[in-house]
Amino acid sequence: DAGVTQSPTHLIKxxxxxxxxxxxxxxxHKSVSWYQQVLGQGPQFIFQYYEKEERGRxxxxxxxxxxxxxxxxxxxxxxxxxxxxxxxxLCASSLQRLNTxxxxxxxxxLTVV
Amino acid sequence: xxxxxxxxxxxxxxxxxxxxxxxxxxxSAIYNLQWFRxxxxxxxxxxxxxxxxxxxxxxxxxxxxxxxxxxxxxxxIAASQPxxxxxxxxxxxxxxxxxxxxxxxxxxxLSVIP
Numbered sequence: 407d408a409g410v411t412q413s414p415t416h417l418i419k420x421x422x423x424x425x426x427x428x429x430x431x432x433x434x435h436k437s438v439s440w441y442q443q444v445l446g447q448g449p450q451f452i453f454q455y456y457e458k459e460e461r462g463r464x465x466x467x468x469x470x471x472x473x474x475x476x477x478x479x480x481x482x483x484x485x486x487x488x489x490x491x492x493x494x495x496l497c498a499s500s501l502q503r504l505n506t507x508x509x510x511x512x513x514x515x516l517t518v519v
Numbered sequence: 520x521x522x523x524x525x526x527x528x529x530x531x532x533x534x535x536x537x538x539x540x541x542x543x544x545x546x547s548a549i550y551n552l553q554w555f556r557x558x559x560x561x562x563x564x565x566x567x568x569x570x571x572x573x574x575x576x577x578x579x580x581x582x583x584x585x586x587x588x589x590x591x592x593x594x595x596i597a598a599s600q601p602x603x604x605x606x607x608x609x610x611x612x613x614x615x616x617x618x619x620x621x622x623x624x625x626x627x628x629l630s631v632i633p
């Protein structure tokens with residue numbers, strides 16, 4: 407079975423632009439979460455979606471938004487990019503919402519110039 | 520607010536040594552704790568998941584323990600190999616408010632010297 411897949415793997419954007427990152431969870435997993443990891447830090451929670459509904463939101467500005475589709479894949483959108491948005495964006499999927507193992511994708515490296 | 524601390528931040532050991540990585544958390548009301556491995560510039564690989572009712576989990580040369588009441592977990596790596604070199608992260612999932620997220624430590628960067 408394929409693991410969590412994210413696309414693209416690398417991305418370079420200019421300040422002020424918008425970006426969309428994509429994630430396909432492990433087959434059968436209904437929960438998708440997004441995390442941001444800056445260099446030298448642990449991942450920081452952005453969103454959790456379960457059964458296509460937002461179940462949790464981290465301390466990120468409204469420029470960040472996400473959605474989950476009927477096939478449980480997900481997109482993360484970031485508007486009006488800032489230099490500080492440069493980071494590794496990680497997607498995690500799990501079978502259920504709470505007490506099951508989380509599996510991460512390889513991440514999308516976003517560089518804002 | 521849950522806070523997770525990992526000590527040491529970096530560790531260098533000769534090949535073949537046994538080693539222990541530490542993780543502490545401030546709020547003991549957790550569903551579970553998960554250990555991950557991260558290679559430079561890559562995603563996270565899940566190593567072990569310990570539910571709050573469990574004391575330890577083992578996978579190959581890895582053994583993770585959990586003492587929920589004291590807010591501590593350890594990851595024991597036996598007979599370390601150069602291929603074990605990576606950053607190791609622990610993360611907890613609260614059972615109360617904020618249960619939708621994993622809270623991570625900053626990681627321990629392990630170097631195993633041949």
